[in-house]
Amino acid sequence: MGKSEIYVVGGGAAGMAAAIEAARAGARVTVIDENEQPGGQLFKQIHKFFGSGVHRAGTRGVQIGRDLLKEAEEAGVKTRLNTVAYGIYPGKRLGLICGDHTEELASPVIILATGASENALAFPGWTLPGVMGAGATQTLININRVLPGRRALMVGAGNVGLIVTYQLLQAGADVAAIVEGLPYISGYGVHASKVRRAGVPILTSHTVLRAEGDETVERAVIAQMDEKWQPVADTEEVLEVDTICLAVGLSPLAELAWMAGCRFSYLPALGGWVPVHDENMESNLQGIYVAGDLAGIEEASTAMEEGRLAGLSAAEALGYLSAEVAEARKIEVRERLAALRIGSFGDGRAIAKRELLRARCKK
């Protein structure tokens, strides 16, 4: 058992899929994850996924997470949990925090699958306890099994806002309303209908003006906005809530990629600054791959496929797969990815992804 030749930073959907693919091809792979157990955001997703059978439609994220862990174990993937990658140095050296000491190691291949972080929305009172990310709410109710509060205001009607609203209701909390700044709902219609049927109003062109309370959130003041994003006079409404959930988008968690010297493109459709990559998920730096939300905010299904692509490409680069075998498998994965980037929701991402590839090939 020699040293690992592929280090995957981040054991979420993309990272695990990459590790499994590479390990099955014969490479020695280690997944690094800061948490006690890998799986990333999957274990918070208790709803059933959409898509076709090959995309695990009808399966809950938690089950997909369990399956990935099992497959990784069977493939011989090593994991280093409770371990944080705090830096990348020239020569593909990783700096790791392992408990009470740090470690530096070099790796021929590094696959960065560090995921995303939640965006913030600042308004008076937003630092009061009770204001939190929608993902944070999800973690509390689905992983920690505690209610963050009794009655919430959800800010943002994208998929995360709609899904977490529904999860709050399932867990026994009340949701006073969803406010969305845009004049339309950007999440899937099926999620919006579920939420409406449960009696939660979705107020488009509305925003939260401020949170009020002595030491914690006790009230939220919302208002309608005009086309210039200014509050409309006399539309202020006070909601008696103790929790305000911010579902205002995700951004790639890209510090390591920046530090490594990866080239980036600014693409709002993918969450902002995204590291460029080619069709093999390789960044502009040889031996450094990116996959999942880090390579552009999408979904768990695309994260897994990108992970597979990175894993296959890395295994091929190390000589574990012939060019023919690798290409045949990569074509299958790319077809599945293309199938996931269609329709009114997928088109924007497909265009942005092509832009990323173009940026990678420049110069």
Add this chain to the structure above:
Amino acid sequence: MRIEDHPILGKTERRKRITLKVDGEAVPALEGEAIAAALIASGRRVFRYTAKRRGPRGVFCALGRCTDCMMIVNGQPNVRTCVTPARDGMVIQTQVGRRGGEATHDLETESS
């Protein structure tokens, strides 16, 4: 409020019941759960006060990144309670500023 029975997640797994001491009071918890979860379940949402404005802070990101949930645990300040497992007998204090305890602690006497 704990979610004991969930329509999809089912019943909470059995974990050993333990006791934490939070600002001098006994607070029930489950072994290994995030300290923050036990505190929220017991109705506590203010975990620390900031250095400059003495602003109350609690859980914000719940994944160990934002550092708003930090408290003093067994004498050690700046412990992220949302990702630190609870153990029986842990002594937890509301943190004031960068490393002070006691919510009424005076800023001047904090430095030494």
Add this chain to the structure above:
Amino acid sequence: MKNDDLVICRCEEVTQADIKEVINQGVTTMNEVKRLTRAGMGLCQGKTCGRLVAGILSGETNQPLQELKPSTSRAPTRVLPLGTLSKTTQDDD
């Protein structure tokens, strides 16, 4: 909605007014805002305030967001005690 007392960097308690002040003094990059106000230097290393600061800088200086690269990422990207950093093992190359 003007509210310059609004905290933008939660970790260092840097307000919108603080940030606008350094911009008024001629600052045009994310790195400069960070260095002069400490926004992004706190325990979360800018994970929460980064985009907010970019939004303010963009609005005040009319630079589009795609021209405002985030402040430089340097190791360590996470907060750790100095003692931990001093106990390092290195693999043999």
